[in-house]
Amino acid sequence: MAKRDYYEVLGIDRDATEKDIKRAYRHLARRHHPDVNGTDPDAERKFKEIAEAYEVLSDNEKRHQYDAFGHTKSGMGFDGFGAFDDLFGMVFGDFGARSQTRATTERGSDLICDISIELEDAYRGVEKNINLKKALKCEECNGTGAEPGTSPIECLLCNGSGVIRTTQRTFFGNLVKTHTCNRCGGRGKIISSVCKVCDGEGRIKKDCSISIKIPAGATSGLRFKINGQGEAGFRGGPFGDLFVDVYVQPHSIFEVRGNDLMCDFAISFSQAALGATIDIFTFDGDEKLKIPPGTQGGTIFNLRGKGLPCLNSRRRGDQLIRILVATPTKLSAAQKELFKRLDEIGEENLGIKKRLSD
Numbered sequence: 291m292a293k294r295d296y297y298e299v300l301g302i303d304r305d306a307t308e309k310d311i312k313r314a315y316r317h318l319a320r321r322h323h324p325d326v327n328g329t330d331p332d333a334e335r336k337f338k339e340i341a342e343a344y345e346v347l348s349d350n351e352k353r354h355q356y357d358a359f360g361h362t363k364s365g366m367g368f369d370g371f372g373a374f375d376d377l378f379g380m381v382f383g384d385f386g387a388r389s390q391t392r393a394t395t396e397r398g399s400d401l402i403c404d405i406s407i408e409l410e411d412a413y414r415g416v417e418k419n420i421n422l423k424k425a426l427k428c429e430e431c432n433g434t435g436a437e438p439g440t441s442p443i444e445c446l447l448c449n450g451s452g453v454i455r456t457t458q459r460t461f462f463g464n465l466v467k468t469h470t471c472n473r474c475g476g477r478g479k480i481i482s483s484v485c486k487v488c489d490g491e492g493r494i495k496k497d498c499s500i501s502i503k504i505p506a507g508a509t510s511g512l513r514f515k516i517n518g519q520g521e522a523g524f525r526g527g528p529f530g531d532l533f534v535d536v537y538v539q540p541h542s543i544f545e546v547r548g549n550d551l552m553c554d555f556a557i558s559f560s561q562a563a564l565g566a567t568i569d570i571f572t573f574d575g576d577e578k579l580k581i582p583p584g585t586q587g588g589t590i591f592n593l594r595g596k597g598l599p600c601l602n603s604r605r606r607g608d609q610l611i612r613i614l615v616a617t618p619t620k621l622s623a624a625q626k627e628l629f630k631r632l633d634e635i636g637e638e639n640l641g642i643k644k645r646l647s648d
Contacts (some may be wrong), residue, residue: 293361296343305347308348315344315643366425398425398493398521398530405534407504409541413573415506419499420534425521426496428488431524435492437483444472452476493522502534507599509546512536542570549598549607556614570611572596579611587615 297304322336330336346352366615403420410417428431434440443452448471456467470476484490499520513535520530544551557566565583569576570593577593590612597607621629 294339294449296347296356297501300341300347306347309343309348315340319344353401373559385390388615396524396527398523400525400530400533401520402533402535405502405504406537406539407493408539409544409546410573411504411510412538413506415508416504418502418504420502421497421499423497425493426458426498426520427492427526428492429484431485433492434481435485435488435490437485440481440483442479445471445478445480447471447473448478450478452478492524492526499593500532504536505601506550507537507601509549509598510536510538511556512601529547544609546598547610549600549605550610551597551607551611552612554612554614555583556616558616559618562586562613562615570609572609579612585613585615587613589613 297306300306300311301632302310302314306314306428318340319337322330322333322340346356388544399473401422401424405417405418405423407418428435431438434442445452448454452471452474453468453476454471471478474480481490485492488494500516504518513533516532516534518529519532522529535566538546543553547555553571555568555570557568561568561581562585565585566581568581569577570579572593574596577596579591579593581591590610593611595606596609599606616624
């Protein structure tokens with residue numbers, strides 16, 4: 291993408307004075323800096339363009355090269371967004387530097403674990419223990435990283451901020467530059483006697499057991515968060531969180547369909563034809579189900595409210611019973627004779643005549 295003309299970027303004429311250039315830059319920088327105009331997704335690109343134009347046009351030698359050769363042979367260079375805070379300090383004083391102060395603690399990492407439960411557990415809810423190995427606060431130093439009996443001391447070089455600031459007064463105000471304190475490494479504190487158990491980190495890896503309550507109605511794919519059960523923070527920082535992914539094991543009887551439970555139940559020819567009352571297994575005990583006469587294979591009956599609970603609701607799914615009509619595979623001679631007679635009677639009742647040939 292071709293670069294825009296630097297004079298056009300700053301909105302000034304080619305014969306603009308040094309004062310005009312500075313005035314235009316200060317005006318545009320205040321409007322487009324990402325720390326000020328965070329709602330504009332294009333703010334970073336605009337500010338970079340403005341800063342680059344100002345860096346060239348505010349330098350007499352670079353400006354002469356640009357006027358003569360344009361972008362291609364001007365020899366211009368720009369340090370990128372890392373230079374923004376220096377330029378920003380010229381416009382806004384030391385505000386930009388304050389946002390770079392490093393925290394002396396770090397939040398612990400989040401953890402993710404899988405937990406497998408049975409369908410009965412999903413129906414009623416269950417409490418399970420899981421074993422994890424995670425970073426916990428060092429008990430020897432109580433998370434400070436210092437040998438017991440000693441304490442970290444504030445870094446005198448950065449006064450506990452973790453960063454070093456240098457300030458230079460300019461025409462625009464204070465030019466503030468910051469960098470990580472090389473004495474404390476950005477921690478703000480110095481440990482003279484390091485804890486021998488955790489080597490100064492303030493935490494140590496340990497095996498631990500966590501009790502997790504799985505809510506009734508949990509289904510495979512559910513993820514929920516347990517606050518503060520992740521790893522301990524660095525240098526006494528807060529704990530991370532634990533995310534639990536639930537997997538429900540397949541059941542020998544039921545197929546899960548959302549919050550409904552589907553099962554098959556086989557009945558005999560005579561039960562299908564004459565009707566019957568059968569006992570259906572549910573997680574709350576057997577239920578009576580009336581099969582009306584003439585029920586066909588594949589018919590589905592519904593036991594309302596006998597399915598899985600709906601999360602965060604008082605509603606429950608249903609238990610669906612799909613009827614299968616069992617075909618006998620071994621018949622005695624007497625049974626075969628009865629079925630033949632039944633078949634003949636059925637054909638007579640329906641007015642059906644067998645045709646062996648045309």
